[in-house]
Amino acid sequence: MKVKTLGQFIIERQSDFPYAKGELSRLLRDIGIASKIVNRAVTKAGLIEILGETGDTNVHGEQVKKLDVFANEQFIAAFKAGGEVCAIASEENDDIIPIYSDISKNAKYVVGIDPLDGSGNIDVNVSVGTIFAIYRRKSEVDSAGQLSDFLQSGLKQIAAGYVVYGSSCMLVYSTGRGVNGFTLDPSIGEFCLSHPDIKIPEHGKIYSINEGNYLRFPDGVKKYIKYCQEEDKSTDRPYSSRYIGSFVADFHRNLMKGGIFIYPSTAKSPQGKLRLLYECHPMAFIVEQAGGMATDGFQRILEKKIALLHQRTPLFIGSKAMVEKAMEFMREFSSEKV
């Protein structure tokens, strides 16, 4: 098969954006560059003394791993050097990172990013990932971006994607015209188109949820889990339970094979654990572009109101028929609105 690099693909698809003068293309290129640098560090993490903890905790009170810090620095540096971004909202930073310089004074975009999701798994060699959401700024150009540029509906995303640092390094993104996956070919240092026009199967046989929290789940979630475990050959049940504890890896597997990932509200996390801006919005954008569905159990993720930078939300995401079934149980047994 003729190799098509990410750069060639972006230029080929540039005609999809007649009004864009290449800014989005350059922004996606910048993300690709930072991802390659992070991948190199992730694959060597055990060897270059970058493991272990910095001893700091991030805004969510979680132990910060050195690779978290490194990944965050790489993406921030790439966006600053690329000149297309006027502000960044990162899972690793309490507040937004405004960007204003000679090369970014006409920057049109802001980026929400989780630079290294699942970082608790780094030391045990489980796949981790980067998740990003790209919005057009609302504030005037020729100034740094502002908080209001990030508090937009998920429907306003102009692009979203993720990188999974696993058995191979894959970049999967959408600009609203389908979902395409690129695999890094280390021999040439390029992301090459490997999964054109990704579609998630309407039905799947995998459910992904941390059943350790079972006793604290809403009744609708408990009922859905039992539904997944019942014997019913006509609907391919019982399903298989697959949960790595690394959202990007769990999401990617289900996108490829079909399945549902659920992180519901629990007693410990009444609003769920995952963040709306830079985890749920981008993954909801992607899954819908691939024919799937993403809700908080009651409402479409992309239509939820966002009021806080690090706002959390319960998340039900994956194959459309499975998310719809789970929502039936939520309506019947957990009618409270989240």
Ligand code: P6P
């Ligand atoms: P739990 C990793 O810390 C993360 O943010 C996601 O990548 C993952 O899906 C989730 O938390 C796992 O959380 O509570 O099941 O360990």
